[in-house]
Amino acid sequence: MKKNNIIYWIATIIAAGLMAFASIPDILLTKDAVSFMRDFMHFPNYFTQFIGVAKMLGVIAILIPGFPGIKEWAYAGLIFDLVGAIYSQIALDVPFWGPQGGWVLMLIWVIPVVVSYFYYHKKLKASLLNVH
Numbered sequence: 001m002k003k004n005n006i007i008y009w010i011a012t013i014i015a016a017g018l019m020a021f022a023s024i025p026d027i028l029l030t031k032d033a034v035s036f037m038r039d040f041m042h043f044p045n046y047f048t049q050f051i052g053v054a055k056m057l058g059v060i061a062i063l064i065p066g067f068p069g070i071k072e073w074a075y076a077g078l079i080f081d082l083v084g085a086i087y088s089q090i091a092l093d094v095p096f097w098g099p100q101g102g103w104v105l106m107l108i109w110v111i112p113v114v115v116s117y118f119y120y121h122k123k124l125k126a127s128l129l130n131v132h
Helices: 002-028 031-040 045-063 068-091 104-131
Strands: none
Touching (some): 002 068, 002 104
């Protein structure tokens, strides 16, 4: 159980860090975020800020203990965001691997979110078994 808890928290902190790192420039509409989201991806600025706030709320939700229903939605939202980013880059013919990373980087970002979710459920199941 201790091993599962350690894996859960490591994956969760990495996932939360990556998503927070990505959300702050979107929320603040930094020059790089606007250039990437509006000029390259062709998304309007209001969407950039919206997705940034949504990611940050997801980060908060997966870090705060409890609230299993909200956590489920948060994990789903983070995965939708990452899958949407991958799909958008594929649609724009971004190479799998390229000078700026390509969309393989987005695939790599999915891993800690999936591991965190998987071990969250292992923790949840273990805590339910310990109650009874």
